[in-house]
Amino acid sequence: MKSIFVLFSLLLFLSSCRTTSDISNEHIENPCQDPEYLRLKKMKFSEMTGAESDYYKQKDKDCREFSKEVEHKKSKSDLVLISVLIGFLAVATMFFLLFRPH
Numbered sequence: 001m002k003s004i005f006v007l008f009s010l011l012l013f014l015s016s017c018r019t020t021s022d023i024s025n026e027h028i029e030n031p032c033q034d035p036e037y038l039r040l041k042k043m044k045f046s047e048m049t050g051a052e053s054d055y056y057k058q059k060d061k062d063c064r065e066f067s068k069e070v071e072h073k074k075s076k077s078d079l080v081l082i083s084v085l086i087g088f089l090a091v092a093t094m095f096f097l098l099f100r101p102h
C-alpha cells in the first residue's frame with residue numbers, strides 16, 4: 001500500500017514540473033511594449049508615412065497575437081495549478097487514511 005502512495009506522489013511531482021521550453025518561452029520580447037509601436041499608437045493613422053503605417057500594422061498584429069498567447073498560457077498554468085492542488089489534496093487524504101490512528 002505504501003508503494004502505491006510513493007508511486008502516486010512521484011507521478012504527481014513529475015506532472016507538475018515545468019519543461020525547458022516552458023521556461024525559455026517566458027523571455028520572449030513583448031511586441032506591445034515596442035517603443036516605436038507605442039509612439040505610432042499615439043499618432044493619427046493619416047499622419048503616418050507609408051513605412052510607419054506598415055510598421056504599426058505589423059506590430060499591432062504581433063501585439064494582438066502575443067496577448068492571445070499570454071492569455072492562453074495563463075489559462076493553462078491556472079489549470080496546472082488547480083490540478084496540482086487537487087493532487088496534493090488527494091495525496092494528503094490518502095496519507096491521512098493510511099496513517100490515521102485506529
